[in-house]
Every structure is written in structure tokens, then in C-alpha cells.
Amino acid sequence: MSSKAPESTCPESRGPSILGLTSEAFVNHSTDLGIPTIDSLAAYRAFYREGRREGGWFALEDMPMGTREVEGETIKFTLRLGAGREVPHETESVMIPMQGRGGRRTRTLCVSSQIGCAMGCDFCETAQMGLIRNLSAAQIVAQWFAARHVVGEEINNIVFMGMGEPMDNIEEVIAAIRVLTDHNGPSIPSSKITISTVGRIDGIRRLSELVAEDGFHRLNLAVSVNAPDDEVRNELMPINRAMNLEALQDALLEFPLRGGSALLIEYVLIPGVNDSLDQCDRLCRWLEPLRCSLNVIPYNPRRESPWSAPTETSVDAFVGRATANGQFTKRRGTKGRDVMAACGQLGNPEIRRQRRPGRKTAS
Template identity: 50%
Template sequence: MPALATADECLAHTLQGFRDLVGARQCAAPAATTLWRSFMVHGKHADVSPDNREVAEVLGDGNTRKFVLRHTDGAKTESVLLPLVGKTGRLRTTLCVSSQVGCAMGCTFCATGTMGRIRNLTTAEILAQWHHAVHTLEARVTNIVFMGMGEPMDNFDAVLAALGVLTDGAGPAISARHIGISTVGHVDGIRALTLAMAKGGLRSLRLAVSINGPNDDVRGELMPITRRWGLDDVVDALDGWIDAGGRPVLLEWVLIPGVTDDPTYATELAARFGHLPCRVNVIPYNPIEGRDWPVPDEVTIDRFMRAVRDTGLRVHRRATLGRHDAAACGQLVTASRSSSTR
């Protein structure tokens, strides 16, 4: 007997969407519900054809785990599992997912940017990262961040559909409160996400924007996107996010010695963003191949964080996890790029 549905049909749909899909094949709603829930919650069902992707590699330091998922066309993506004890003392495991193979944005501090964009991921391919993390690697994923390979706003429709599946209470059931989207400052994407967020269901979603420079000159050296949308445009889009009821924004700042660590930048940053409910997230630079920037020492990190705090902005330091396995922020790159283009 042929399977009633494919793995991708489960992964790409909410329960309601799946019921609509298979309903047209004369599959009754209760059976469709059992099938979808079994595949999503328990990992498999006899009437769902198996997921042909495979976890090609797992690297870890006993804590952080990076895994490479080989998709059906041979393209590879990297995802990272990051366990952290939260403020309440409970263990949270965050899954950092990729939204594209490679990335077109070309940020100079990021290994993924050196690949260029090879292709977008489908909704099923985004969800497959969650499914393999939970059912192959047996991780208890509590949080999701779209901070892996790719710019989520550059693959907006697939990412938005993935948010619908991830938050479906009958399946992954991850609250929007525990999901974060990180963007390079893609203004059209921020505006589109604002509309989706304001409609409901995603109201408590977290939004993070990569800033890394207090003005367009400094930022433009690191982030080519600045030529398309300057910081004034980014601030305008973030004002729209807050006005529509969005949560305070995370402003990400990759701290690179000699490049982004000037304490006077903090004053400029506060002048631009101080009116927004926000928090600055300082990310100590993680080394990538082809760049000879050093890792910032503790004195440099403390000095910059103090300068930001002195302006009245809230500031937080991102824990550095996974640096030795190239699983840290900005380090994700699939080594066999050629395999991604097959």
C-alpha cells in the first residue's frame, strides 16, 4: 500500500493545512489528525513515507551540538543545539535553524556570507531541522532562533509558514514567545513580519536586528545591506514594529577589536535607538577563515558594555558557545559547498 502522505507534506503544514490537503484524498479528518500528530510528535507513522534527509555529521563539545543535515538534492545546512540554564533555573535548549543554503547578504564577519546564496529552503526543510533535532538527536527543544545560515527575511514566505507549523499546539507547540527571528536589517521583511505579527498568533515573537555600526559609514564596511537600507530606514521599520505591539527589539552588536569596539560608538547608538524599547546584545566576535580579526579579550568586552550601559541602554552579553566546533554565531558554513549545488 502506498503511503497516504509524505514526510514533507507533514512538515510543511499545520494540522489544519494537512487535514485540508489529505481530505482531498478521501482521508477522514480523525485519521489525518492521528497521522500528522504521530509524525510530528512521535517522529513517524506507518502511513507517512520516511524523511530521506539524513544527519550527515554531528559535532559537539558535550554541551553545544552542531549538526549538518543533508537534504534530498545533496544541499547541506547547519543547525545548532544550545542548552542554557534560563533565569528561572530551568534548562532551555535553543535550536538555531537555517533558512537558506548560504546567504546573499555578504556580511564580512560571517562565514555563511562567503558562500553566497545557493538556494532558499522550503518550509519542510526548515521544519526538518526541528524534526531531526527532536527525533533523531533526541533533544528537548524549547526555543527556536532563526539565526543559522541565511537571512530569514530573504525567504519570507517559507519562514512565515514555518512559524505557523512550529507554533501549532497540536504539533511542535513552541510558543511564539520562545521563537526569535534575527535579520540583517531587511526593512521590507521587518515591515511584512510586523503585519503578520499584528494579526495575532505571533504577537510575542522576538525580533533581533544585526546593527554592528553606529552609522552607515561604519556599518556599510561590514554589512553591504546598508547600501540598500540605511540605519534611518531600519529605525523607521522598528518604530513600526513597536507601534504595532511588537516586543522590545534585540540590537545585535558583533564586537570586533579595532572595528566595532570604539566606546564612542555607544553614544551614537543610543542617540539613534534610545527612544525604542530595546536591548543591545553584544556578541564577542567568533573567528572565521580568511579574516585575521582577533577575538576580543575580557577588558575590551567590559569596556564596550560599560560604555553602552552608561548611555542608559540595556545591554547583555551573548554567551559564547560552540566556538571550537565552528558552531558559534557567524561561523556556520557547509564545507562541501559543491555538494550544495547538485
């Protein structure tokens, strides 16, 4: 089932947007304009907690909601940036229902950090677009605002697993995280936020600095590994030619993990490419020094994909073997496959069709 909702809007600012500001920065800026702290703080809380946009202290420009598609309880929506372009630039976000602790129903919001992506992973729909643009912190936070106050759902977790490589736009991603965790704003605990990367080592080190700060110790890091050796990984993920598995392992060993937290290692299982039991054994040996949880993701064929989805038998065999090897392993479901919202499948086909030759597509 699919429905359009063009009437809904989400604000984006021309000047310093409230969407990109922590409450402290917002209050400071308001003070410069002569607005008392008590009023600006109340406005900030009302904006984030109740979705109230009156006040007019900051010019707001509409980021209209483009499309909204629903498959079961999974909702995918887009926000349009810069109206008037022949092909609009659109963020893409997915709201995914999850089962929380004690069977509680929770909702995870998957946000984009870029439009398109430069990383060129072979299995990924978004890679077909190339990189169109980075999103600002405000445009990232706007996706949460739209989910919470336009679609109107409580959001429990946020994962940076939509379009884009977060480490390619790390400063805006960090600025967005500061807003999302703000106690006067969305107030999402840092333990409920996950940043997923293909393994950009400089970005992992930059994130380590943030995790060392008070209030961010429990931020989660997910890494797409997808191969047991450099040979296979070089083919699937161009990043590996610059930052190979050995260098990645070193960076992950240095990543500060507090308490019982663990790295999340993602492994997209592709038939005939990386799904043999021997490859599983070699992957587990590479993972051995890391405190991590392995997340096996059955490949979702992208449009015009050379590969099919793996069989249930092969997924079970791979997960079983990793578990037998002593590696804590989970299997991720494929919610959202039919709306092309599952892992590595975000990306506007209209934009891909119109992509100019020569655009940067891989690092």
C-alpha cells in the first residue's frame, strides 16, 4: 500500500536553524537578539517536544514532505530540499517497528546523512546515484522532526544507515547528534543512536573523540565489513583499497567501548560471494580480538542486481556456524524490502536516471 502526503511540511531555516542548534546555542543566539533566556528556552522545548513552530524568531523555510510509503508498519518518507530544481533533492528516511526489551514495541528511525553516496559499494542501491550533496545538521535533524511531529510517531532509536556514508560528513553528523541528544530537545539517549560506516578510519577516530566526551559514552558504532578478506572486500567496497581490513581492525581496537557496550559488525550475506562456511570461519578469526556483535543481513537485491537474495538455508547455516565459532551473532530481518527501504536500498531512481556522466561515484 502506498500513499502520498504532499501537504505535510517540515521546516528548514535560511539563517541559523533551530533544527541545527543545541538549546545552549539557541539561547545564546536569542540573547544576541535581545530575547530573554526563559522565553527562548520555552520556545525551544515547545518546538521539539510539541512540534510548535510559532514565534518567528528564526525564518523557517518549508522542507515539504515528498512521498510517504507504507508497508505494514514500516514507513518510508522523503523531504524535499531546494524546491524549484528540475529533479528535487530529497532526503530519505525509514521508520521501522522493532521489538524492544520485554516485548515492548519501539520505533527505529533510519536517517540519511547525504543525498546519494560516493563510496560505490557494489551491493548498494544508493551507490548508483553517486554523491549529490551532504546534508547539514539541520537537514538531518529535520528527518527526526518529520517522523516525530509530521508523521507523528514516538522515535526510540536513531540509526545513521540511510543514504550516505556518515563519516564523509562527520562534522554535520556530530552537530546533529548534539541536537538529537539535547535534554531540552529530542532528548534521545546516546545509547539509542548508532552510526554506521563502511570503515572510514579517520571518521572512526573523529567519532572516538566525541565518545570520550561526557554524555556520549554509549554512542554505538556499526561497521559494514561484508567480507572475510581484502580480496573479496576490495571487489565489494572500494574503500577497502585505501583502508584495508588490517587498518580497520586497528582503528576498531582503539575505539573506546564503555561498560557492556560492543561494536556492531554488519555482514550483508551475498550468495556465491561471501556466504561459504570457510569464509564464515575466516571472518570469525578476524573478529576474535574485537568486542562485537555480528549482524548477518540477507542481501536485498537492488534494482538490476547481478545477485539474488540468499536462501533461508544458507543464512541459517552461516549464522549457525558463526555462533558455533563462539561469535555472538544475530540475523537481521528484511522489513521494508518491498518499499526499497531495507539496508543499502535507499536512493531515488529518478535522480539516478538523470545522473550526469563523470559525477564522482566511488572513492
